[in-house]
Amino acid sequence: MTTTTTSGPEALLSHLHSADGSATFSYAGYTIVGAVNGPIEAQRRDEIPEEAVVDVVVRPAAGVGGTRERHLEGLLQSTLRQIILVTNFPRSLIQITLQVTVAPENEYVNTKVVQANTNLPILPALIQTAVLTLMSAAIPLTATLASVVIAATTEDGSNREIINPTAREIEKSRSLHVFAFTSHGDLILTQSEGEFTMQEWEDMLASAQRQCCPSTSGDVNMGDDAASGADLGTFTRSVMEAKIASDLYWK
């Protein structure tokens, strides 16, 4: 198995029959199966009188979820709530289940799972899967999302940014950051770990913005940076267009 960060994203949409919407998304060594059900009836004790409840469940590739998954669920829930039109569905529930099926092989050393010391690298893949699944379920959204992981390392005394770093690179990095942007170019999620200065963070924010929303930042030339990963926004669009075209073959 050779899953490297340079392999392009792949997605399969609406392949689960009993779920309202589903997607399998592979990117940067992760493969995640997502399913969305909703809007359905919320439990009386959970319901919000004028909004929909968004429930996110993350299940790891091996074993049962723990604090790491709860943390990711919390981050995803508060992010997705911002783009789902929750006020359209009062007293109902939108349930998002994300099952990790493949994690990068670097997380295993001598076939033993290394307790991952960071939660962040999987976030972009989870966010992307969730957005594709929500669109597959035709849940009304205000925007789509794009996100990126950036690691800051010090090599030979000089600072460097690595977009979509490998597990080894993350281990060596000084700090690790995740940024997510809406398709309107607004920053919606930022998570950072490690040591960094405010100036470094701002530089990374700028390069994340270039990576996630090339059109809004005015920099369209993607070929200048060999380290940059695939443009997830364009990818999402082409995947969805292919799906819509096959759904509406009769039009």
Add this chain to the structure above:
Amino acid sequence: MATQADKVYVLPGDEINPALIPSHPKHPLRLGPGLRHVPPSDLFPTTAGQLVTDRRKNLIWVESNGGRYIPAVGDLVIGTIHHGAADFFYVTLSDYTSNATLPQLAFEMASKKNRPQLHSGDLVYARTHGPRAGVRVAKHRKGRGPGPLSEGMLYSISLGMARRLLMRKSAEEGKVVVLDELGAAGLAFETAVGRNGKMWVNSKDIKTVLVVGRAVTETDEKSLTVEQQKKLVRRLVKEMA
């Protein structure tokens, strides 16, 4: 129907090219599913789909398939009676959603003394009436009129298929001819299609019910073209005889 040469696909939150939004001197602009108006004058898609406009009637909407049925006022739906109460029936429109209410007096010819006798599991063909999916039985122009559906069989179809079957000219606009072809092949049957992805089929001959149901679900699942639909019908009718 849309007359643009190239199809416009949109994702949630995309900007819509103002040239694509129809304008009409008399009719107000009407938004169909999948669009959101942000006052004062912004228009955003909320679902991924194909942008369709009707310049004559000044309509714009996003056509897509899939997802769960979200009730909208005026939709014809097939509901299952969940339970009855003093003045209402509680009706299930899709699995795991809150029940819709159906007043007992909404039925044709119903009065305080003469109430419809429906039990849990019975089907009704009805029109959605208000927010929170209150359902009312109303008169309908063609095909099976609203009211209780007895006997027959219920099939689940995709929301897109239901929409195509409910089109006034389902053969020309929706490119679905199975039902017409089956009728032309000499089968006598009755159908009712609910916008919530349900199709009810009834006939005196049980074989016919199964053939009709199979023809439509297969057309839906395998995305058959008009020619393939005709071929399928010929095959099914041949197998039946």
